[in-house]
Amino acid sequence: MTETRPTPRGTSASRHAGSRGACERIEAAALALFAERPAEQVRLNEIAAAAGASLATIYRHYDDKQALLEVCLLRWADTLANRMLEHLQAVHTYRERLHKTFWVVLDFFETYPEVAAMLLSSVYPQAMRRHTTDTQKHLTRLLTGVLADGQAAGLLNQRVSESVLLDYFYGVLARLVQMQPLRHGEPRLTDQHEELFDMLWRALAEPDRGV
Template sequence: MSVLSRRAVACCRPCRRLQSKREGGIALPPSLFQAGRRMTIEKTASNAAERPSLPAKVKERLYPAVLDLFSQNDFHQVNLREIYRRSGISPSTIYKYFPSKEALLFAILDEKITEVGRLAEIHIKGIESTREILRKIFWVTLDFYDQNPGVAITAFITVPMRTWMREQSYIREDATKMFEEVCEHGRKRGEIDPSIRPRDVMDLYFMFCYRQIHMWFFQGMKWKLSDTLPTFYPMFWKIVSAEGAPLPGRTD
């Protein structure tokens, strides 16, 4: 099936069209905000392309220290001096590869979250059942964050959304593509409600993942995220499956 031939990225970061933005108390029209955001993203991508790649030895010391600091502190409390103290990597070396702490953090999150897709690709390979494909994507996502709690806390608790939305790493079009292919496969097999859009499935996926991670953190991380799957997946599948009642007609 086509979904198995592409990289499945189960990132818990939905790509949204922002309707408006307020900066300094002034409401910016969507077109102006989007244009400014594109310029910021293009500039960030250009700067990244001009910088040398990070050596593996530096990455091994730097990445764990950064995730540890951001998972234990508020976003604005972490600075490059603290990162230097924890990792032993000097600020001058960090600036050689990253223009700011934000660029460093989002590069790490982008790389780590991309790993979810690689794992999902391995786990769903050969599966035909749409129900099992979607269940496996959920499981891979939650299990990854069980194994990498620093990534989960940093990405979903610490990082301000407004800050991340300005970064290229926030946009994950491959996740959208994945759900489009899964839904197409499910419709062909008669397993997905034809009135359900890929966007609906993706919205539900993000909603459930966000909620599980937030409550897990709020309650002191006393259980495994992957153990929550049986508590919500039957509800998710009932909503999207062809066995459930069809949704009202769409006008969009």
């Protein structure tokens, strides 16, 4: 009868922790390089060297460079979505909910400018639409509901759908965030958020109700 050697206690957890640590280093290195230049100009062996990992380790966790880019994007998008949901819990009026969301996004990208740089240099709209997490879907439903309720209350433009209003809202935010690294982060968007949001609110509001 063949003897089965017992697995040492904690071995599986240690391997899991080691894999998680390797992924964190790889994704941090990838983020830094994707922020510097377009993804197609970044080689996987550069990422491996920056992360102190082997190519074999990268391929063990990611199918290819595009998969690694999308994982980086999804992790940061999920972090942002969670932060937005957390801040929205204590806000009740339509205007203030949108204003709080607007500020949280600006603050997030000022805190993590490398993520904004990655979005500008390496992420294309089709890549952002391919995958979404449950948290991101929940946030989209919540904000779409806020916009629909604002329309029903006569505060927001009723001539377009709530989905178009959401696209408009995110479109303005995306442009501000993506252009900020090119302006070297000055002046800070969070320092101007009151005026910037007021301009956006006027664009979304039902005529004669936005002032």
